[in-house]
Amino acid sequence: MTDTSDLPDFGGLQIRTRSLHDQVVDRVRDLIIEGVLEPGSRIDEARLIEELGVSRTPFREALRTLAAEGLVIVRPSRGSTVRKLTPEDVYSMLEVLGHLERLAGELACARASDDAIEELEALHQRMMEFYATRDRMPYYKLNQEFHSRLAALSGNATLVEMQANLQARLKRIRYIGNRKSDFWAGAVRDHEEMMSALAHRNGPRLGEAMAAHLARTWERVKESL
Amino acid sequence: MTDTSDLPDFGGLQIRTRSLHDQVVDRVRDLIIEGVLEPGSRIDEARLIEELGVSRTPFREALRTLAAEGLVIVRPSRGSTVRKLTPEDVYSMLEVLGHLERLAGELACARASDDAIEELEALHQRMMEFYATRDRMPYYKLNQEFHSRLAALSGNATLVEMQANLQARLKRIRYIGNRKSDFWAGAVRDHEEMMSALAHRNGPRLGEAMAAHLARTWERVKESL
């Protein structure tokens, strides 16, 4: 084995060749979330591979990945469609997500480092600034990240993965349901409560707050289904 | 539109053409769970294609699906390996699964029909018979089904899906950790408690029992990692 201990540290300057597969997955996922590909609509393979400039092989592999993620439905010999979420689907996802985030909150209180909590606090503050100026889009994006980060603080990799998956599935719905929200102020209050509970490392209180927050999301979102 | 109201009912005798993709997914998943493909080992595409008698296209699509399910790791240009679970992985999965099943239990108490509960009770009785004769394999199989069914009673499709996914990932580990178990009696007692709680529709008690049951699973399994 070679001794590398006195070599200079080149840090993380990896050149990573992302496979076409990965690129297509990300791209198509975004198209779905942004609504360019409409829920329920057929996915025209020929057309999309044309636009993306890739061949069918990586494209179809990407569809399989997205199908496993729950964003796409593949029916044998009948092509693929963008999954259209029924109100029941959305409710069931929020129900599960609510409990996952509750768990995440409780674990975070028990396990997260002070530094990590402070970082989240900083992110929260940035969100508050965007709220002050009613800057919806950047607030929305930070909000997604806030929830992901909080999940990460649980130190539970599986929890992170499942939270991310559900968040991705719901992203579009939430984005739509976000526009006509008089609920924004309520959401902000939830977040204040969450941060406070986390700062005091009060697990049950944080868990409660997160579950309640998700329940409110359902109220906010259900009409736009 | 054709009126089909006075036609004989042919029931569910669909001929379903399962695509090669689906067949390969199931087959390879089984190979992984049964341990024929060992955790951490490289998946030799050429060899498996040969054995399964399919071409690379459906096989590789199947790998993508299994990767999304978390059973396989695909590293670009470096081939695929069977995911090897670290103890941390397993713990995190059981932690999440425990909370999902707790949720499932609570929902089942609130929502399940009496008939459905009775069916589960019947399944439980069959399990007890296999326990009486120490018939491990059929007990193990019914146990898997017991947990799936209980999840189904929650009436939450997302919960069912995620429970199934985690159960699949852990199947192999659990199977291994099952052999030298003096824990069997304990597991049976847990199940008795669970059925009793469900019969009384005592949600918190059932939730508690399921979470405790999963915690015990960790105790049972952790040494064989």
Place this chain on the structure above:
DNA sequence: CCTTTGTATTTTGTATACATGACACAAGTA
């Protein structure tokens, strides 16, 4: 003898060609 570098081989990634099944539409029949 060890390290490095070039080269061959193997394996993976991608494109394309061919086969098969689904759907639409037209022609035939009651």
Place this chain on the structure above:
DNA sequence: TACTTGTGTCATGTATACAAAATACAAAGG
């Protein structure tokens, strides 16, 4: 005219061929 049934077209499923990358190995140089 309405329903059935046949046929053509198109989309999807699968196989194979080709390209590119990674690994293994051997030769050259220190």
